[in-house]
Amino acid sequence: MKIKFWGARGSIATPEPENMHYGGNTSCVEIRTAAGEVLIIDAGTGIRKLGLSLLQDPHFSRSKKGTIFLSHFHWDHIQGFPFFVPAFIPGYHFKFYGQFKMGGRLEESLRGQMEHAYFPVRLSDMQSTLEFHEILEETVYVGDTIVTSRYLNHPQGCFGYRIEDQDGIVVYCSDTEHFPNTLDKKVLELAEGADILIYDAQYTEEEYLSKVGWGHSTWNEGVKICREAGVKQLILFHHDPTHNDKFIAKLEKEAQSEFPNTIAASRELELNLQNKRSLSPPSAVELKTHVYLPGELEERGDILIIRAPSSLSEFSSASYREKVLEQITPRFNHIVVDLEKLKNLDSAALGTLAAFMEKVQKIQAKYYLYRISDFNREILEISRFTHFLTILDDLSILQKTS
Ligand SMILES: [Zn+2]
Ligand SMILES: [Zn+2]
Numbered sequence: 442m443k444i445k446f447w448g449a450r451g452s453i454a455t456p457e458p459e460n461m462h463y464g465g466n467t468s469c470v471e472i473r474t475a476a477g478e479v480l481i482i483d484a485g486t487g488i489r490k491l492g493l494s495l496l497q498d499p500h501f502s503r504s505k506k507g508t509i510f511l512s513h514f515h516w517d518h519i520q521g522f523p524f525f526v527p528a529f530i531p532g533y534h535f536k537f538y539g540q541f542k543m544g545g546r547l548e549e550s551l552r553g554q555m556e557h558a559y560f561p562v563r564l565s566d567m568q569s570t571l572e573f574h575e576i577l578e579e580t581v582y583v584g585d586t587i588v589t590s591r592y593l594n595h596p597q598g599c600f601g602y603r604i605e606d607q608d609g610i611v612v613y614c615s616d617t618e619h620f621p622n623t624l625d626k627k628v629l630e631l632a633e634g635a636d637i638l639i640y641d642a643q644y645t646e647e648e649y650l651s652k653v654g655w656g657h658s659t660w661n662e663g664v665k666i667c668r669e670a671g672v673k674q675l676i677l678f679h680h681d682p683t684h685n686d687k688f689i690a691k692l693e694k695e696a697q698s699e700f701p702n703t704i705a706a707s708r709e710l711e712l713n714l715q716n717k718r719s720l721s722p723p724s725a726v727e728l729k730t731h732v733y734l735p736g737e738l739e740e741r742g743d744i745l746i747i748r749a750p751s752s753l754s755e756f757s758s759a760s761y762r763e764k765v766l767e768q769i770t771p772r773f774n775h776i777v778v779d780l781e782k783l784k785n786l787d788s789a790a791l792g793t794l795a796a797f798m799e800k801v802q803k804i805q806a807k808y809y810l811y812r813i814s815d816f817n818r819e820i821l822e823i824s825r826f827t828h829f830l831t832i833l834d835d836l837s838i839l840q841k842t843s
Contacts, residue, residue, distance in 0.1 A: 442472060442473065442474055442475055442604075442606055442608035442609055442611065442713075442714040442715075443471075443472070443473040443711065443712070443713055443714070444470060444471070444472050444473075444611055444637065444711070444712040444713075444714065445470070445471045445473075445491075445709065445710070445711045445712075446464075446469075446470055446487075446678075446706045446707065446708070446709065446710045446711075447466060447469040447470065447471060447487030447488060447490055447491040447709065448464065448466030448467045448468050448469040448470075448483075448485045448486055448487020448488070448521070449463060449464055449466075449468070449487075449678050449679070449680055449705075449706035449707065449708075449710075450463075450464060450465055450466055450467050450468070450485075450517070450679070450680050450682065451467070451468070451517060451615075451616075451641070451643045451657070451678075451679035451680055451681055451682065452467070452517050452643075452679075452681070452682050453467065453516075453517060453682050454466055454467050454485075454486045454517075454520075455682045457685075459685040459686055459687070460685055460686060461686065461708065462686040462689075462690075462707055462708065463680055463686055463689045463705060463706070463707045463708060464487075464706075464707060464708030464709070465708075466485060466486040466487035466489075466490070466521070466708075467485030467486045467487060467516075467517035467518070467520065467521070468482075468483040468485035468487065468512070468517055468518050468615055468678075468679065469481065469482070469483050469484060469485045469486070469487030469488040469491055469521060470482040470483065470613060470639065471491050472604060472611065474583070474584065474585075474586045474604075474606045474608075475585075475586075475606045475607050475608045476584045476585050476586065476606065477500055477504070478507075478508065478583050478584050478586055479495065479501055479504070479506070479507040479508070480507070480508050480509075480510065480583060480586070480588075480604065481507055481508070481509045481510070482509075482510050482512070482602060482613050483510075483511060483512055483518045483519075483615070484509060484511065484518065484519050484520070484521050484522040484525065485517050485518050485519070485520060485521050486517075486520055486521040486524075487521060488521035488522060488524070488525050489521050489524040489525065489526075491525075492524070492525040492526045492527050492528070493526060495507070495527055496526060496527060501527075505532055505533045505534060506533070506534040506535070506536075507527070507533075507534075507535050507536075508535070508536045508537075508538065508583045509535055509536070509537045509538070510537075510538045510539070510588065510590075510600075510602050510613075511537065511538070511539035511540075511547065511550075511600075512539075512593075512599050512600050512601070512602070512613070512615055512616055513539075513540065513595065513597060513598060513599040513600065513616060514539070514546060514547075514550035514597070515597070515616070516554075518616070519550055519551060519554060520554070522551055522554075523554065523555050523560055523562065527569065528567045528569045528571065529566075529567050529568055529569065530568060530569055531568040531569065532569070533569035533570070534569060534570045534572070535569055535570070535571050535572070536572045536574065537551075537571065537572065537573045537574065538574050538575075538576055538581060538588070538590075539573075539574075539575060539576070539600070540575065540576070540577075540590075540598055540599075540600055541575035541576060541577055542575070542598075546575075547573050547574075547575050548564075548571075548573040551564055552564040552565075576590055577590075578590055578591050578592060585606060585607070586604060586605070586606045587603075587604070587605045587606070588602055588603070588604050588605075589602065589603040589631065590602055591603075591627040591628075591630060591631050592627055593614060593616060593617035593625075593627065593628065594617055594618045594619075594620065594625060594656065595616045595617055595618060595656035596654075596655070596656045599615075599616045599617060599656070601613060601614040601615075601617065601627065601628060601631050602631070603631040603632075603635065607716075608714045608715050608716055609635075609636040609637070609714040609715070609716045610634065610635040610636050610637070611635065611636060611637040611638075611639070611714065612631045612632050612635045612637065612638045612639065612672075613639045614628050614631060614632070614638065614639065614640050614641060614666075615639065615640070615641045615678050615679045616641055616656055616657065616679065617640075617641050617656070617657070617658055618641075618653075618654070618655070618656045618657055618658055619658045619659070619662040624662075624665060624666060624669055625666075628666055629666060629669060629670050632666050632667070632670035632672050633670050633671070634670065634671050634672075634737055634750075635670065635672045635673070636672075636673050636674060636714055636716065637672070637673065637674045637676060637712065637714065638663065638666065638667055638670075638672045638674070638675055638676065639676045639678045639706065640658065640660075640662075640663035640666065640675060640676065640677065640678060641657050641658045641663075641678060641679045642658065642659060642660040642663055642677035642678060642679065642680075642692070642696070642705075643657035643658065643659075643679045643680065643681045644657055644658070644659050644681060645659060645692065646659050646661055648681070657679065660675075660677050660692055660695070660696040660703070661696075661699070663675050663677065663696070663700075663703075664696060664699045664700040664703070667700055668700070671750070671751065673702060674702045674703070674704070674712075675696065675700055675702065675703040675704075676703075676704055676705075676706050676712075677689075677692065677693060677696060677703065677704070677705040677706060678706045680705070680706075689705050690705070692705065693705040738765070738768055740773075741840070742840075743772065743773050743774040743775060744773065744774070744775045744776075744777060744839060744840070745768065745769065745773040745775070745776050745777065746777045746779055746811075746836075747765055747768075747776070747777065747778045747779065747797070748779040748781070748782070749778060749779060749780050749781075749782055749783040750782060750783070751782040751783060753783065753785070753786075753787055753789070753790055756783055756790050756793055757787075757789035757790050757792065757793055761793070762793050762796055762797075765797065766796065766797070766800050769797065769800045769801060769804065769806075770804065771804045771805075771806075773804070773806055774806050774807065775806060775807050775809065775839055776797065776801045776806050776807070776808050776809070777809045777810075777811050777833065777836065777839070778794065778797065778808075778809070778810050778811065779811045779812055780810055780811065780812055780813055780814070780817055781811075781812035783817075784814040784816060784817065785814070785816055785817070786816075786817050786820050786821070791820070791824055791826070794810075794826065795826075798829060798830065807831070808829070808830040808831070809830060809831045809832070809833045809839070810830060810831075810832050810833065811832075811833045811834075811836060813832055818832070
């Protein structure tokens with residue numbers, strides 16, 4: 442999965458020389474999925490140059506299609522679309538997704554900004570096929586890529602999106618305001634276990650004090666989300682129009698001192714996400730994660746791999762147990778619990794392992810534990826678990842037999 446930032450500025454474009462490193466264009470992110478699908482998140486002024494770049498791309502010129510996810514309809518997220526050249530060319534096909542609102546806001550927002558009072562060309566003059574899908578909080582598929590929407594805390598509403606394919610998970614949460622003394626559950630849900638979180642870091646904590654209710658957040662809150670949700674990399678996004686390069690660089694450094702794997706999105710920054718999953722060579726794995734859980738579930742043929750979350754209390758919670766038990770179904774012959782992140786099992790966690798074992802026996806599958814710490818090995822032996830299951834050191838043995 443490749444991610445490219447065509448616009449990272451919030452609120453309004455800022456094409457001044459002192460902003461050229463982080464860039465002046467407003468929100469637009471391109472995502473090329475592992476399968477080569479073109480996904481575009483938001484149509485701020487950055488989409489103009491993205492359109493020109495797409496027309497140079499042989500793959501896109503052949504497929505002639507893209508999917509555009511709009512977070513919401515504020516100017517800085519739609520304003521570039523009238524300058525998106527591919528939309529004018531017959532034969533191209535763009536599918537839009539955005540929030541369902543009474544009165545068809547998705548298409549109307551794009552049509553309205555191109556009415557003759559504001560713009561010489563109408564939306565209906567665009568010769569490509571434009572398709573509009575209004576969605577609620579749900580999951581849609583673009584080929585194999587799974588995109589999930591959740592509401593964010595922003596005036597007039599906004600969507601955050603979680604995009605996952607076999608390369609990994611990237612989450613876009615721009616235009617969102619945090620809540621006092623608690624983390625936003627929707628943001629946490631989207632961000633759970635993500636590789637990359639693109640987060641609204643418009644204000645400093647001092648600035649925020651006078652902007653409560655404006656719908657934006659700070660890098661400090663982004664760091665809290667990353668820690669809680671186990672996100673690997675934080676991208677600061679939606680830079681304030683009054684913050685120049687020097688200032689954003691300072692914020693980036695401050696954020697890095699708290700969460701080292703942080704970058705402020707800069708002009709045409711490119712990220713390449715290719716999860717090097719240690720379970721087997723990435724090219725051979727077909728990963729599908731449909732269920733939101735702490736940790737992860739992975740299917741590979743008749744093998745179900747349950748990757749335990751790093752938190753003991755999560756692993757032992759009734760809700761986690763129930764959700765995983767639902768997934769242990771007779772279509773699997775091998776159930777593997779990967780304990781890499783959970784190095785110190787306690788009695789409650791053993792209860793979860795026992796509950797899984799019961800279900801595994803019911804469906805007559807085989808039960809394995811994988812990546813066990815020395816501490817866990819000892820606990821499992823003392824508690825006689827090892828009589829009933831196999832400890833695996835190498836997952837490929839399983840793949841050969843199945
Ligand atoms: Zn915005
Ligand atoms: Zn907004």
